Amino acid sequence: MLDPSPILSIRDLSVALPEGGDRPHAVTGLSIDVRPREIVCIVGESGSGKSVTAFATMGLLPKALRPTGGEIRVDGRDLLSISAKDHAAMRGRTLAMVFQEPMSALNPCYTVGEQIEEVFAAHTAMSRAERRQRTLALMEEVKLPDPQRIHRSYPHQLSGGQRQRIVIAIALALDPRLLIADEPTTALDVTTQAQILALFRQLREKHDAGILFVTHDFDVVAEIADRVVVMQKGRIVEEGSVDAVLNRPEHPYTRHLISAVPRRHPQARDTAPATPVALRVEGLEKSFQTPGTMFRPGTPIRALAPASFSVGENETLGIVGESGSGKSTLVRWLVRLIEPSAGKVEIGGVDVAGLDRRAFRPYRKDIQIIFQDPYGSLNPRRTVGDQLIEGPVNFGVSPKAAMERARELMRIVRMDEDAVERYPVQFSGGQRQRICIARALAVEPKILIADEAVSALDVSVQKEVLKLNDVKTRLGLTLLFITHDLRVAGEVCDNVMVMEKGEIVETGSVVEVFGHPRHPYTRSLLDAMPGKGWDVPDLGAIAEQELS
Amino acid sequence: MLRFVVGKIVMAALVALTVSIISFSLLHLSGDPAVAMAGENANDAAIQAIRETYGFDRPLIVQYGDWLFSALRGDFGESYYFRMPVTQIIADRLQITMLLGLLSITFALVLSIPLGVAAALRPNSLVDRAALFVSVVGQAIPSFWFGLILIVVFAIDLRLLPASGAKSWTGFVLPTIVLGYYATPAIMRLTRTGMLDVLSADYVRTARAKGLPARKVIFKHALRNAIIPVVSLAAVQMGFMLGGSVVVESVFALHGAGYLAWESISRNDLPTMQALVLIFSMFYIAFTVLADILNAWLDPRLRVA
Numbered sequence: 053m054l055d056p057s058p059i060l061s062i063r064d065l066s067v068a069l070p071e072g073g074d075r076p077h078a079v080t081g082l083s084i085d086v087r088p089r090e091i092v093c094i095v096g097e098s099g100s101g102k103s104v105t106a107f108a109t110m111g112l113l114p115k116a117l118r119p120t121g122g123e124i125r126v127d128g129r130d131l132l133s134i135s136a137k138d139h140a141a142m143r144g145r146t147l148a149m150v151f152q153e154p155m156s157a158l159n160p161c162y163t164v165g166e167q168i169e170e171v172f173a174a175h176t177a178m179s180r181a182e183r184r185q186r187t188l189a190l191m192e193e194v195k196l197p198d199p200q201r202i203h204r205s206y207p208h209q210l211s212g213g214q215r216q217r218i219v220i221a222i223a224l225a226l227d228p229r230l231l232i233a234d235e236p237t238t239a240l241d242v243t244t245q246a247q248i249l250a251l252f253r254q255l256r257e258k259h260d261a262g263i264l265f266v267t268h269d270f271d272v273v274a275e276i277a278d279r280v281v282v283m284q285k286g287r288i289v290e291e292g293s294v295d296a297v298l299n300r301p302e303h304p305y306t307r308h309l310i311s312a313v314p315r316r317h318p319q320a321r322d323t324a325p326a327t328p329v330a331l332r333v334e335g336l337e338k339s340f341q342t343p344g345t346m347f348r349p350g351t352p353i354r355a356l357a358p359a360s361f362s363v364g365e366n367e368t369l370g371i372v373g374e375s376g377s378g379k380s381t382l383v384r385w386l387v388r389l390i391e392p393s394a395g396k397v398e399i400g401g402v403d404v405a406g407l408d409r410r411a412f413r414p415y416r417k418d419i420q421i422i423f424q425d426p427y428g429s430l431n432p433r434r435t436v437g438d439q440l441i442e443g444p445v446n447f448g449v450s451p452k453a454a455m456e457r458a459r460e461l462m463r464i465v466r467m468d469e470d471a472v473e474r475y476p477v478q479f480s481g482g483q484r485q486r487i488c489i490a491r492a493l494a495v496e497p498k499i500l501i502a503d504e505a506v507s508a509l510d511v512s513v514q515k516e517v518l519k520l521n522d523v524k525t526r527l528g529l530t531l532l533f534i535t536h537d538l539r540v541a542g543e544v545c546d547n548v549m550v551m552e553k554g555e556i557v558e559t560g561s562v563v564e565v566f567g568h569p570r571h572p573y574t575r576s577l578l579d580a581m582p583g584k585g586w587d588v589p590d591l592g593a594i595a596e597q598e599l600s
Numbered sequence: 601m602l603r604f605v606v607g608k609i610v611m612a613a614l615v616a617l618t619v620s621i622i623s624f625s626l627l628h629l630s631g632d633p634a635v636a637m638a639g640e641n642a643n644d645a646a647i648q649a650i651r652e653t654y655g656f657d658r659p660l661i662v663q664y665g666d667w668l669f670s671a672l673r674g675d676f677g678e679s680y681y682f683r684m685p686v687t688q689i690i691a692d693r694l695q696i697t698m699l700l701g702l703l704s705i706t707f708a709l710v711l712s713i714p715l716g717v718a719a720a721l722r723p724n725s726l727v728d729r730a731a732l733f734v735s736v737v738g739q740a741i742p743s744f745w746f747g748l749i750l751i752v753v754f755a756i757d758l759r760l761l762p763a764s765g766a767k768s769w770t771g772f773v774l775p776t777i778v779l780g781y782y783a784t785p786a787i788m789r790l791t792r793t794g795m796l797d798v799l800s801a802d803y804v805r806t807a808r809a810k811g812l813p814a815r816k817v818i819f820k821h822a823l824r825n826a827i828i829p830v831v832s833l834a835a836v837q838m839g840f841m842l843g844g845s846v847v848v849e850s851v852f853a854l855h856g857a858g859y860l861a862w863e864s865i866s867r868n869d870l871p872t873m874q875a876l877v878l879i880f881s882m883f884y885i886a887f888t889v890l891a892d893i894l895n896a897w898l899d900p901r902l903r904v905a
Contacts, residue, residue, distance in 0.1 A: 110809060112805055140811050141811055143810065144809065148779075151802060156803060157805075159821050159825070160899060161824050161898060170810060170812065174812050174816070206901070259850075484776055
């Protein structure tokens with residue numbers, strides 16, 4: 053580095069957790085330096101204290117958390133000992149932050165132009181015309197199309213990626229010395245993520261700022277970091293250059309995290325023997341009608357172009373695509389959470405699409421779904437057992453037998469049998485997702501749909517849940533695996549189906565589609581994956597080398 | 601925005617038309633109006649005469665059209681009791697009620713919004729507890745009793761303000777406090793809850809991250825979002841104050857429209873009741889439309905026609 057003096061220098065930072073937490077400190081004895089033109093990534097799983105560090109620097113910690121020791125120096129001033137007012141004056145000017153959730157980070161009541169101009173109004177004496185001109189220039193810089201129009205748009209009129217660009221423009225308005233980004237691309241689609249990451253790299257060059265980048269995604273780290281800090285339970289366990297940490301990790305925890313990342317190149321595997329068709333879909337179609345008014349009819353929107361595919365018994369079919377590609381519409385259709393517009397669905401040779409709700413009921417048992425959010429999909433007021441037996445009892449199994457089966461299912465998803473007597477809040481996200489899987493299996497379905505079922509989980513937890521894939525083989529299930537994460541798809545699926553704008557654009561085996569994509573959209577998805585130059589190192593070989 | 605406003609007004613006009621039908625049918629739902637007017641000992645001939653004089657023998661739809669067009673011109677017929685035009689009776693009374701209503705809602709908003717904001721900024725602090733106390737008391741005390749206490753203290757003991765009458769502005773002070781205080785608890789609690797919610801919102805955090813001064817964060821970014829449900833509530837309260845201020849009006853002997861409504865019910869004075877129901881409903885509709893428009897101005901997401 054040319055400029056050795058750090059912009060941000062955190063020394064021995066400790067932040068206390070309120071009493072009754074799982075540990076006394078959210079962060080303890082933490083020291084980090086960030087130099088100009090340097091991107092430092094903090095990685096760790098949820099609850100590791102990475103966001104707390106970011107918020108402490110910004111002076112935006114929730115009231116329940118307060119720093120109890122150490123110092124955070126920016127440009128020589130200790131942020132922990134200056135007044136709240138002085139800290140506020142530095143925010144937006146010297147320190148700036150980009151947040152995780154672009155959908156809620158902007159005030160719905162003001163135009164985005166106004167929300168950017170506000171930064172100039174608060175920190176400078178610029179005239180109105182000058183503020184507007186600078187704002188339009190910023191929008192240009194963060195590559196927003198048609199700045200004049202965007203300037204007078206409200207947040208709800210923009211897409212997630214556009215909103216995140218606005219948030220970045222707000223952060224960059226006054227050329228801050230330090231930019232803090234808290235999972236800024238986690239909520240975005242892979243192609244949008246690639247664009248935003250590219251933007252961050254350009255910013256570092258252009259603005260000379262130091263960037264502290266919080267993430268849980270090792271691909272993102274590989275893509276943009278200069279240096280990496282790995283955190284576990286509020287402490288730094290490993291720190292070093294991106295090459296050293298990602299390719300030659302030393303600490304067991306870092307190795308554990310990296311080994312959980314799915315491999316980039318799906319290993320060639322035995323092609324699954326052709327099996328009888330479990331599910332066949334033909335010409336499936338769905339369009340919605342926008343609500344019209346008294347004077348004007350609504351316009352139809354096509355959510356799904358006629359789609360046809362089939363899945364064999366015991367096969368795992370991945371359905372990948374970005375938000376709005378129609379993946380969710382497709383599966384919601386399959387389990388009849390929404391009604392079809394046209395098409396045919398055969399389960400075990402019987403067309404169920406034409407059946408009315410009552411006639412469809414017996415088939416509900418055959419096709420089960422697991423949702424993305426394990427926190428929202430279990431009833432907090434009923435025991436796990438009660439929720440597991442509900443389905444079978446509805447289909448006529450005696451409660452006693454169903455409870456026996458529930459205990460067995462707990463074992464199958466590798467949890468303690470006694471878990472059936474406890475309540476969902478007593479379990480972590482990964483455990484809850486396993487409970488959800490057990491609940492879906494309780495009615496002995498033939499087809500299981502996992503709708504982004506591991507997307508909300510940390511990588512190491514994700515790996516544990518994905519291990520359950522062999523349960524599928526044991527039970528002879530057909531699995532439809534919906535995900536936006538191509539790595540995960542490559543890891544678990546036999547065949548994949550790529551969707552774009554409600555249309556299936558490519559189908560084939562994982563090796564075929566990911567190795568030799570034919571459709572330009574599939575190629576652009578694969579290209580957009582961050583961290584292309586990096587793949588999970590052979591940790592076993594590293595360990596052996598160390599021993600010899 | 602213009603389309604939204606026009607749409608709302610069209611909807612309001614349809615609601616008003618429906619209300620006018622209900623209000624018109626009041627007369628006929630309560631039995632044969634001619635019999636009611638004629639009195640207990642009238643003979644058939646007298647009743648028939650009334651029927652013809654007042655046109656009750658015409659088809660209902662004709663009667664309704666006639667009544668509606670007169671009402672639109674401001675003619676609500678003649679009061680059975682006062683034997684003079686209803687419009688004339690209501691005009692005076694309505695002025696008093698509207699003045700009282702406007703003063704009271706202003707008093708309520710000025711008291712409860714700052715208190716609600718202050719309480720939300722420091723939950724469980726002394727300010728919050730004090731605000732909670734004020735609202736619990738407001739909820740618990742019946743207005744007639746609160747009115748009497750104020751009369752005893754300020755009119756009888758201290759002799760600062762008149763106990764009754766609407767001769768000068770001083771006569772409105774005590775009723776305004778009583779009626780306004782009645783609306784305070786709900787508005788204040790709603791402001792507090794709304795602010796608490798909004799203060800933990802991501803966009804308020806963004807505003808703080810921009811380095812805006814606390815004042816701007818609270819009033820520009822938080823309050824505007826938190827106030828939206830309060831606007832709708834205030835509109836309903838305002839409508840209520842016009843029609844439901846009977847108790848306060850009688851305690852302070854202010855002869856307003858609420859009091860008149862109560863009188864006409866006890867006197868079976870149907871034309872007056874009809875006119876009041878219609879007028880009160882029109883106010884309700886107007887306040888709701890105003891609140892919708894104000895909310896749409898506050899929050900662009902609501903500007904969908």
